[in-house]
Amino acid sequence: MSLLVVSGSPHVHGDLSTKKIMWGVVYAMIPALLVSFYFFGMGAVKVVLVSVVASLFFEWVITKYLLKQKPQISDGSALITGILLAFNVPSNLPVWIIIMGALVAIGIGKMSFGGLGKNPFNPALVGRVFLLISFPVQMTSWPTPIPMFKAPMLDAITGPTPLGVVKEGLRNGESMETVMSQVPDYVNLLLGNNAGSLGEVSALALLLGGLYMLFRKIITWHIPFSYLATVLIFSGILWLVDPNAYVNPLFHLVTGGMMLGIFFMATDMVTSPMTPVGQIIFGVGVGLLTIIIRVWAAYPEGVSFAILIMNAAVPLLNKIKPKRFGEIVKA
């Protein structure tokens, strides 16, 4: 008789794998990806390609030569970081800046902590914030979208994002009405026909991806829901107090990186809390910080900072324990 395998139970495994989860996230990003190609054309294609190739390359090189381990780029996690980083930058960003961003995202954001699963901060956000601080001009000159086939391949004009318009206008003392008349209407905000980082413009496409991930149980409702609800409630209260000084909650929801943050960045399993209660507190925290930054801080957009700050609080939130069996003795 040939030798038998002897190992501890259990002897069967479900069909879940890291690869499946990661590729599920990639599939969920396809709608937003297509929208970006549609509105920003070859510029978006170029940014995504460069970011993805650079991320995969850095992951491979660093794992192989610095960590001296077997590279695992097929698990899809570096691919996600690459796409997310591209989603977070304007579609006309110079190639060398994108490459720097990928190096920081993968090299410092992820591999310096030991690779997949060990990083405390969302790598794509680390890359983005690094770029935002280092290259503020290039990172904030957003091309206005030109729907594919509708215009000749002109050099795009650049302009501020809707959030930027609002912040600037309100700071200059313009009335809410005037300010709001300068931004695209909700249909265009939902579809993505507005200036912004290439992957964040279409709230609808991102929502679609988010729902897909919820359906496939790649993410749970705790973070997206608590984040979304907090944004709506908090900005809603401000708006009710003074509708002339604060924009309405719906506008917050469909502009900037909000949807991207809610479904793809805050839900990153590696950098978010591990118990339902922790996740809800995390979502509430990110929601509050996002609105605080958007409304009162110097930057028009606060999603990235808010998520990174709450990432830092995760070890603390992980002290919250799940409900143990036996704690509910009665019915």
Added chain:
Amino acid sequence: MLKTFRIGGVHPKENKMSASAPIEVMEHPKRAVVPVSQHLGVPATALVKKGDFVKTGQMIAKGEAFISANVHSPFTGKVFRVEETLDSTGFRRMAIIIDVEPDNWMEGIDLSSDLKREIDLSPEEIVKKIHESGIVGMGGATFPTHVKYMVPEGKKVEYLIINGVECEPYLTSDHRLMLEKGEEMMIGIAILMKGLKVNKCIIGVENNKPDAIAHLKDIASKYQGISVEALKVQYPQGGEKQLIDAVLRRQVPAGKLPLDVGCVVNNVGTCFAVYEAVQKNKPLIERIVTVTGKPVKKPSNFMVRIGTPVDMLLAKAEADVEASGKIINGGPMMGKALVTTDVPVTKGTSGILLMAKAESNRNEEQNCIRCSKCTTVCPQGLEPHLLKILGKRMDAEACEVERIMDCIECGSCVYTCPAQIPLLDYIRIGKAKTGAMIRNRSRK
């Protein structure tokens, strides 16, 4: 909505290949190996020696300690040797080896197949009879049954809960028993209720066995106080604590027993054994064993005498041992991988599962991605990813704080982990260390 337990759980592929195979009686081997330790607790002391002649049903080892169980000879024949042999746990243990001859039963054992319904014994006599007959938990845990029936002063039992869940994939021995020995089993339940002095009993059966549920409901309608509860299929519902939570919505606190929430839990196989012992005077010398898996041509359920070599079962079920990479004593979630098939069936052998070569090896372990799916599925509300780290570090204090001793080793966490981490391997190390620390402390 069907009931189930309230924390965690998984639903592995059921693969009940042998569900429609009726129970077949297994032939007798030429030589039988009967370990003196087939139960949880202190091994029994052998009463026979080399050369002695034993009859079928004769007590051959006595469980003297509080938690121990008697062992009876499953066969008639001459004791070939009393020596240490390899058993299904992978350890060498003391066993009584018998050269089998045609059956010559002990006097007083009723071999007829007539149903005997009247229960003549008093509660005390019932418990005594269970003790004498060497009955242990037949679901696989093999805890001596009579111990559960010695209810300490001051504790009140309200319910007898019967486990007909069979939540392990592949296994069907309980399913077949409920279908084919339902009447006997139900009398066994009535006996246990009398022994326990309770008038309420709930039989939990998972909803993937509708035939068994219907059959038992039909029989139970003739009894007072016995109800059958169809449960949602969810692993590990067969865990004592999970089952009580499922049927009664009561959670046994950590470190406590079912008794503390007014329950005693027994397996359906145990009820049948109790019927045989009390009504027929027949000690526990046989059980139903499922032989199944992809490499098995005829997935089967056998009525097997204790001590029969596993090899014989495999041959009868036409199992292709060469094509299997792993052979498991029990189910795929909690069973133990066998080192060799040259081991005997014991009181706890609920099934023998063969895994094809391709399904025998574990997947490569990867980095934890902190997805917390292990936490979500843990039926005990623990954090397996954390226990794994603490266990690996052998940090007994931290393990205790994180409630590692609550782990029931169900394997749900490992089953789910997308990074293919054998969490339970490390948790077992942590449990061993923590258990030792706790024992040391109480000794001081």
